[in-house]
Amino acid sequence: MRYAVLVTGPAGAGKSTFSNSFMTYLRDTKRTGHLVNLDPAANAASFEYEPAIDIKDLVSLEDVMEELDYGPNGGLVYCFEYLLQNMDWLDEELGGFDDDYLIFDCPGQIELYTHHPFLPTLVQHLSRLGIRTSAVYLLESQFMEDRYKFFSGVLSAMSAMVNLEIPWINIMSKMDLVTENVEDPSGGARNGIRGRKNIARYLDPDPLLLATARGQEANSSNPRFHALNQAIVQLIEDHPLVSFLPLDLTNSDSLETVISHIDYTMQYGEDEEPKEPHDLDEGDFAKME
Ligand SMILES: Nc1nc2c(ncn2[C@@H]2O[C@H](COP(=O)(O)OP(=O)(O)OP(=O)(O)O)[C@@H](O)[C@H]2O)c(=O)[nH]1
Numbered sequence: 001m002r003y004a005v006l007v008t009g010p011a012g013a014g015k016s017t018f019s020n021s022f023m024t025y026l027r028d029t030k031r032t033g034h035l036v037n038l039d040p041a042a043n044a045a046s047f048e049y050e051p052a053i054d055i056k057d058l059v060s061l062e063d064v065m066e067e068l069d070y071g072p073n074g075g076l077v078y079c080f081e082y083l084l085q086n087m088d089w090l091d092e093e094l095g096g097f098d099d100d101y102l103i104f105d106c107p108g109q110i111e112l113y114t115h116h117p118f119l120p121t122l123v124q125h126l127s128r129l130g131i132r133t134s135a136v137y138l139l140e141s142q143f144m145e146d147r148y149k150f151f152s153g154v155l156s157a158m159s160a161m162v163n164l165e166i167p168w169i170n171i172m173s174k175m176d177l178v179t180e181n182v183e184d185p186s187g188g189a190r191n192g193i194r195g196r197k198n199i200a201r202y203l204d205p206d207p208l209l210l211a212t213a214r215g216q217e218a219n220s221s222n223p224r225f226h227a228l229n230q231a232i233v234q235l236i237e238d239h240p241l242v243s244f245l246p247l248d249l250t251n252s253d254s255l256e257t258v259i260s261h262i263d264y265t266m267q268y269g270e271d272e273e274p275k276e277p278h279d280l281d282e283g284d285f286a287k288m289e
């Protein structure tokens with residue numbers, strides 16, 4: 001059985017760093033993993049592990065910008081369109097792996113997760129190849145410093161999730177940057193997250209965070225804003241699936257917990273046949289004959 005983890009999330013969320021740590025963990029636990037780089041803008045020098053599959057072998061952002069005269073954003077979209085039109089390239093590249101874990105380091109363009117057919121198409125191909133697939137969506141802990149930013153992050157995670165029918169885990173990355181007493185750098189006490197209790201209200205999003213914050217302002221200024229807000233609160237209440245596993249890479253237990261969740265959602269190793277007794281049986285019969 002082959003397994004694939006799609007490492008997704010907005011720009012700078014820590015996807016490549018997590019993918020690298022994941023690789024190290026697999027190596028240390030004597031499991032075989034391979035890195036798949038799907039970011040056409042990735043800097044090869046930044047990879048600790050050389051990707052086994054690299055989208056840059058198919059198309060590189062640099063070439064697209066140079067030869068087709070695209071800017072960086074249009075260039076990236078072009079690269080993904082190009083990949084989607086050449087999925088047989090990926091199918092072929094994926095052919096050579098057996099019983100392995102493939103870690104897909106995805107690009108950080110938020111459009112890819114909200115409305116582009118990129119992820120659904122990728123998932124379709126993986127499932128056609130019989131690869132068991134799950135996804136993680138990383139949001140960095142700084143999002144907890146501003147509840148509006150935080151809820152927009154929650155909504156982006158949700159909109160990515162609803163398009164895919166695969167196991168999905170949301171991760172709050174860079175937890176090492178969160179201290180017991182994080183205050184809003186601008187000094188406003190309103191946005192600061194104070195204490196572990198408050199952090200829990202973000203990891204398991206408490207819609208009241210949003211209701212109280214926006215409710216107070218909206219009541220006095222714009223009632224339609226209030227209504228929109230209530231609708232979002234309701235949406236999050238109805239979908240308690242959006243909760244976050246904290247990830248602190250400076251703590252190996254934290255990484256291990258996250259990876260065991262990923263293993264669990266894909267039922268890693270569960271239908272691996274216990275090979276030895278079976279082989280022995282066959283050997284016994286051969287001897288008897
Ligand atoms: N403190 C801290 N910094 C981190 C952590 N993970 C990543 N970073 C830093 O955050 C920045 C972005 O990390 P990347 O892993 O490149 O993020 P990414 O999601 O791959 O970024 P894009 O591919 O550009 O979307 C880098 O400067 C990392 O060193 C973490 O767990 N803790």
Ligand SMILES: [Mg+2]
Nearest residue numbers: 015016039106
């Ligand atoms: Mg990256």
